[in-house]
Amino acid sequence: MSAMHPVLLASQGLGHAFGGLKVLRDVSFQVPQGSITGLIGPNGSGKTTCFNILSGYLRPATGTVQFAGEDITGASVRQRALRGMVRTFQAPQVFRQLTVLENLMVGGYRHVRSGPLADMLRLAACRRDLDRLEADGRAMARRFGLTPLLDRPAGTLPAGQMRMVELARACVGQPRLLMLDEPSSGLSAPEIDTLREWIVQLNAEGMTILLVSHDMGLMTVAHEVNVLYFGDIIATGDMADIQANPRVRDAYLGA
Incomplete structure (x- = not known):
């Protein structure tokens, strides 16, 4: 896919260590625009560290991160979010005291045009932004089957529904x-099936996705x-190639 599509995200030579423990060593890979790109590995392989570097929560000891051809290695989480990089977390992160609708509205903050003064004075620009955020939140709730939950505090939902709120x-x-x-x-088998369908549909609509998971299915x-295995990329390919790779089978699948 990378031969036909421009690269949206790229890591080059990422290295990182905690104390004397090297977690990543010269990690380089690309996420083509319009793709679903996966990063897998067993526990302790460095997936979380790599993901935190790509999303701006950690600064690499060595190497660079580029987004849409721009070096963002030193960019903050907020700066990356404003560029259009949005992440979820292994444990669903929701604003527990806010309603589901309010949580969804928060997701559109990077498109808000009114500033703090307009917000304080309740100017028309602020009202327009809030109306648009609410409309966008309700529309996304319909897509993800969350409409009956819009007035519920997000912190009262079970894990599967929290996950859908976070994704929406x-x-x-x-x-x-x-x-x-x-x-x-933390999801059940039917919830994982629903999640898989949503990932495929979002990508079909043009969204580029980086998927970090240990779930081979x-x-x-x-x-x-x-x-990724003990800080090194040991194989790249489609799932058929990966599953047939002897080194991957030994390192990851335990075959």
Whole structure:
């Protein structure tokens, strides 16, 4: 896919260590625009560290991160979000005291045009922004089957519904890159099936997705998969290539 599509996200030579423990060593891979790109590996492989570097929560010791051809290695989480990079978390992160609708409205903040003064004075620009955010939130709730829950505090929902709120909130912002961190964690088999369908549909509508997971079944939706093992990328290819790779089978599948 990368031969036909421009690269949206790229890591080059990423390295990181905690104390004397090297977690990443020269990690390089690409996420083509319009793709679902996977990053898999067993526990301790460095997936979380790599994901946190790509999303701006950690600064790499070595290497660079580029987004849409721009070096963003030193960019903050907020700066990356404003560029259209949106991530979810392994444990669903919702604003627990806010309603589901309010959570969804938060997802569109990067498109708000009115400033703090307009907000304080309740100017027309602020009202227009709020009306648009509410409309976008309700529309996304309909897509994700969340309409009956809109008035519920998000913190009262079970894990599967929290996950859908988090995913729907990310989509309200119309991200250029949706970064999913272990999205199937804690979900039931039917919920994972629903999640898989949503990932495929969002990608079919043009959304670029980076999927980090240990779930080999979920990873079948990826066009290309990168296997991380003790800080090194040991294989790249589609799932058929990955599953047939002897080194991956030894390192990851335990075959």
